[in-house]
Amino acid sequence: MASEATNVNSQSEAFETWIEDQPLKPPCAAACPVNADIQSFVSLVAQGRFKESLEAVRERCTLPGSLGRICHHPCEGECRRNDVEGAVNIRAIKRFASDVCADEPVSDAVPKTRGKKVAIIGGGVAGLTAAYDLAKDGFDVTIYEQNDACGGAIYTGVPKYRLPKDVVAQDVAAIESLGVTIKTNTAIGRDVAFDDLAKDYDAVLIAIGLTVSRGIPIPGHDADGVLLALPVLKEANFNDNVVIGKRVVVIGGGNVAFDVARSAKRMGAEEVSLCCLECEDEIPAFSWELVEAREEGIIINPSWGPKEIKVEDGKVAGISFKRCARVFDEKGMFNPAYDENEILGIEADNVVFAIGQGADMNGFTGTSLEVDERGRIKWDALTLKTNLPNVFASGEVVTGPGSAVAAMRNAHHAATAIERFLTTGTAGAVVVPEPLAIGRLPQHTIDAIVRKEKNHVPIVDPAERVKSFIEAEGGFDIDMAIYEAGRCMNCGRGAEIIAEKCAACLTCVRVCPFGAPYISEARVADFNWDSCQSCGICAAECPGMAIHVGFNDDTLINERIDAATSGITAFGCQLGKPEIYNPLSKATSSPPGLNFVKLMCASRLDMQHILRAIENGVDGVAVMACPDDKCRYRKDVNWAEVRANRAKRLLEEIGIGGDRVEFMGSFATPEEAQQAIGAFKAKLAELGPNPLNKVMVK
Amino acid sequence: MIVAEPKSLDEIKAMVDGYDRVLMVGCGTCVEVCLTGGERSVNLTATALRLARKVDGRDIEVGEQTVIRQCDFEYLDEVKDTDKYQAIVSLACGVGIQGIARRFPNTPVFPGVNTTFMGFNEEYGYYTEMCKGCGECILHLTGGVCPVARCAKSLLNGPCGGTNNGKCEIGSDKDCGWVLIYNKMEQLGTLDKFKEINAPKSYGKAGNIRSMDLRK
Numbered sequence: 044m045a046s047e048a049t050n051v052n053s054q055s056e057a058f059e060t061w062i063e064d065q066p067l068k069p070p071c072a073a074a075c076p077v078n079a080d081i082q083s084f085v086s087l088v089a090q091g092r093f094k095e096s097l098e099a100v101r102e103r104c105t106l107p108g109s110l111g112r113i114c115h116h117p118c119e120g121e122c123r124r125n126d127v128e129g130a131v132n133i134r135a136i137k138r139f140a141s142d143v144c145a146d147e148p149v150s151d152a153v154p155k156t157r158g159k160k161v162a163i164i165g166g167g168v169a170g171l172t173a174a175y176d177l178a179k180d181g182f183d184v185t186i187y188e189q190n191d192a193c194g195g196a197i198y199t200g201v202p203k204y205r206l207p208k209d210v211v212a213q214d215v216a217a218i219e220s221l222g223v224t225i226k227t228n229t230a231i232g233r234d235v236a237f238d239d240l241a242k243d244y245d246a247v248l249i250a251i252g253l254t255v256s257r258g259i260p261i262p263g264h265d266a267d268g269v270l271l272a273l274p275v276l277k278e279a280n281f282n283d284n285v286v287i288g289k290r291v292v293v294i295g296g297g298n299v300a301f302d303v304a305r306s307a308k309r310m311g312a313e314e315v316s317l318c319c320l321e322c323e324d325e326i327p328a329f330s331w332e333l334v335e336a337r338e339e340g341i342i343i344n345p346s347w348g349p350k351e352i353k354v355e356d357g358k359v360a361g362i363s364f365k366r367c368a369r370v371f372d373e374k375g376m377f378n379p380a381y382d383e384n385e386i387l388g389i390e391a392d393n394v395v396f397a398i399g400q401g402a403d404m405n406g407f408t409g410t411s412l413e414v415d416e417r418g419r420i421k422w423d424a425l426t427l428k429t430n431l432p433n434v435f436a437s438g439e440v441v442t443g444p445g446s447a448v449a450a451m452r453n454a455h456h457a458a459t460a461i462e463r464f465l466t467t468g469t470a471g472a473v474v475v476p477e478p479l480a481i482g483r484l485p486q487h488t489i490d491a492i493v494r495k496e497k498n499h500v501p502i503v504d505p506a507e508r509v510k511s512f513i514e515a516e517g518g519f520d521i522d523m524a525i526y527e528a529g530r531c532m533n534c535g536r537g538a539e540i541i542a543e544k545c546a547a548c549l550t551c552v553r554v555c556p557f558g559a560p561y562i563s564e565a566r567v568a569d570f571n572w573d574s575c576q577s578c579g580i581c582a583a584e585c586p587g588m589a590i591h592v593g594f595n596d597d598t599l600i601n602e603r604i605d606a607a608t609s610g611i612t613a614f615g616c617q618l619g620k621p622e623i624y625n626p627l628s629k630a631t632s633s634p635p636g637l638n639f640v641k642l643m644c645a646s647r648l649d650m651q652h653i654l655r656a657i658e659n660g661v662d663g664v665a666v667m668a669c670p671d672d673k674c675r676y677r678k679d680v681n682w683a684e685v686r687a688n689r690a691k692r693l694l695e696e697i698g699i700g701g702d703r704v705e706f707m708g709s710f711a712t713p714e715e716a717q718q719a720i721g722a723f724k725a726k727l728a729e730l731g732p733n734p735l736n737k738v739m740v741k
Numbered sequence: 742m743i744v745a746e747p748k749s750l751d752e753i754k755a756m757v758d759g760y761d762r763v764l765m766v767g768c769g770t771c772v773e774v775c776l777t778g779g780e781r782s783v784n785l786t787a788t789a790l791r792l793a794r795k796v797d798g799r800d801i802e803v804g805e806q807t808v809i810r811q812c813d814f815e816y817l818d819e820v821k822d823t824d825k826y827q828a829i830v831s832l833a834c835g836v837g838i839q840g841i842a843r844r845f846p847n848t849p850v851f852p853g854v855n856t857t858f859m860g861f862n863e864e865y866g867y868y869t870e871m872c873k874g875c876g877e878c879i880l881h882l883t884g885g886v887c888p889v890a891r892c893a894k895s896l897l898n899g900p901c902g903g904t905n906n907g908k909c910e911i912g913s914d915k916d917c918g919w920v921l922i923y924n925k926m927e928q929l930g931t932l933d934k935f936k937e938i939n940a941p942k943s944y945g946k947a948g949n950i951r952s953m954d955l956r957k
Binding site for chain 1: 749750751769770773774776777779780781782784785788789791792793795796797807862864865
């Protein structure tokens with residue numbers, strides 16, 4: 044299970060509550076519906092550890108390639124870099140991690156240690172996510188999917204220009220590789236009886252999504268040429284020869300309506316209009332959809348309600364709209380009011396309804412699953428249970444339409460509920476409190492942060508992209524991804540005081556460029572996480588060794604130092620470039636004879652790190668620090684250089700020789716770095732081996 | 742605060758030359774604050790000593806401990822496993838080093854730092870001497886600037902003829918204490934008192950073997 048649940052006594056004996064543990068989070072992760080560990084995967088990309096990054100993404104965001112393209116990225120909206128010069132492009136980094144590892148072998152299956160079987164009906168985002176969690180947890184999971192492949196709405200509905208289908212397949216394959224059995228072309232009610240599943244499996248999850256488009260019974264709705272959104276999108280995705288009329292009117296203002304309108308353009312329609320009840324500001328689709336649709340020449344007509352479809356010879360000839368005066372009433376309920384005097388008429392060959400979807404419950408008719416008077420599954424949002432003891436439901440079929448990542452969130456809860464049920468035999472409520480985020484950046488910290496402009500992904504020119512269903516948005520290359528990942532400020536993952544070792548000496552307060560440390564009322568240093576950037580300057584200066592830095596933990600750094608007992612150990616910024624990307628290992632790696640120890644910033648380098656490397660037997664230590672104008676942190680002092688010089692002096696005193704430490708700048712290219720390393724190697728060759736290596740130690 | 746500076750590695754190495762197992766003990770108060778005797782200094786000095794001995798072809802085991810203060814027996818009681826070591830190197834001021842020596846009377850104790858002065862922390866890593874512990878404070882007469890500590894000659898009535906545009910004749914980087922006093926008294930509007938002759942101090946109060954008893 045991705046998140047450990049705590050069993051809490053509830054007031055009702057029959058009813059247990061599991062409250063998921065929610066520590067204070069950085070704003071990105073707090074805003075993420077699945078609370079993905081964004082900083083970790085971003086940092087791993089910054090370090091060139093792409094495969095590890097992808098696994099870190101998948102832990103909560105189970106479909107990284109797909110969501111790396113279509114997620115509406117609320118994380119970026121909350122990124123504290125918005126207050127500096129622009130949010131970190133988190134979605135593009137996630138996509139990069141997936142794309143760069145596209146040819147990786149899939150994971151090994153997880154042993155099915157739990158001895159329980161779970162059937163999941165529907166292989167969409169929710170079903171796949173629950174399958175991931177449950178398979179990871181050792182359950183024997185089978186997905187029943189009615190289409191020829193999994194993915195659900197992101198497979199059949201989301202257009203190829205936003206999400207190529209091989210990307211969905213890549214994400215699905217990774218989940219299948221955990222040992223999940225996927226039965227495609229298998230429809231409930233047609234190929235398998237629901238009641239049999241409920242009997243044969245220890246638990247069943249219904250995650251069938253919303254697969255039926257709705258229309259509106261206005262005059263002319265049954266004419267030839269009146270279409271529904273999902274069948275149009277499905278055709279566009281799977282029929283290469285799909286055609287549509289020259290003039291298309293799409294009714295609806297949600298993301299699906301925009302998908303239809305933009306697909307129609309790519310299917311050859313010359314005039315595409317999108318008409319919706321909502322006024323411009325109320326249009327529910329994401330704002331960038333409006334921008335991109337307009338770029339593609341789609342005419343958006345807000346505040347119009349469909350009145351009548353004009354039919355000639357049984358075929359659509361046009362449609363008229365009445366002015367929509369308001370969509371929601373005073374109580375905020377959907378209750379449109381019209382001004383019938385104002386009419387808009389549009390000539391059209393096709394009218395497409397994209398006004399909402401319902402569930403296809405046909406496979407459950409006459410089974411023991413209870414539905415309400417409107418045909419919806421009777422479901423409890425806290426327990427995620429249906430009327431049947433071992434049958435749960437999750438995703439849009441029960442929550443209603445929403446984003447892919449919201450369905451993913453609900454499915455994580457469902458997996459928790461199922462895991463708890465199968466472990467304890469009792470159904471319980473999964474309560475996930477809204478995570479608390481650390482605060483905004485204080486102005487004095489904003490002022491101290493070095494500006495690093497946001498990297499945008501390339502987008503195909505509108506005139507070009509509407510010609511076909513080629514993917515409109517490109518991804519980052521390695522340099523762009525590493526740069527962009529390096530913009531992450533690691534909010535709330537920085538310095539922590541070990542109070543019992545703190546002498547309140549003020550060193551941290553004095554060396555921090557961001558004003559994060561302060562002396563608390565308890566008369567020890569503490570850190571204002573709103574300001575800390577995790578650079579680690581303080582930790583390497585603290586005379587009491589009383590500071591722990593989350594992402595720059597000494598244990599981790601020492602492990603990396605200990606990887607080498609000969610050659611050169613280099614220390615530097617994780618964004619430095621002495622390395623080469625190796626497509627085989629899906630990571631960047633150092634040239635032979637060089638152990639590059641990456642730090643959040645070279646300023647984190649501690650003299651003891653240098654001594655440790657020398658003690659391990661390396662012949663020399665290179666310290667690579669970015670020039671001040673390239674450093675992601677404002678530097679009043681080049682701490683890496685200061686510490687390299689201190690180490691030189693000490694090594695001279697020790698008798699090992701200060702020349703074994705060399706301070707270098709950072710490098711624009713791996714070639715430059717290798718040249719400098721080559722020169723240092725030659726110097727070390729003259730010095731001979733590390734004296735510690737040739738000495739017989741008693 | 743008491744300020745100390747690190748001894749050279751050669752000096753420490755020479756002191757422990759006859760030993761194979763030494764314990765290095767840091768002090769978490771004054772000398773930690775002046776970046777000389779805290780846990781980090783213990784770690785670096787111990788590592789350096791170990792490596793230096795390796796280079797010489799003789800291993801040495803160096804234990805590392807840091808206590809809150811070496812000038813209190815209660816904290817010195819926290820120093821553990823001294824029986825495993827042949828000698829102790831103390832990174833504390835002279836007071837703490839003697840504290841260790843008193844607490845562990847059968848173990849040779851060596852100083853790892855030179856205690857230098859009582860000083861002010863001007864900024865990160867920079868300290869200036871402010872007090873000589875003369876036992877008879879006259880800061881109320883000198884605008885809050887100590888002539889004993891900040892005049893090279895500890896003149897009670899200055900400046901001397903060596904004052905040079907606000908600097909001391911012993912070095913152009915050193916302020917003349919009496920110019921500082923003059924400027925401060927001018928700022929306070931008490932220059933009229935500047936011409937009053939300060940009486941000689943009783944240097945008996947600054948003498949050796951001092952103690953203080955507040956128990957009565």
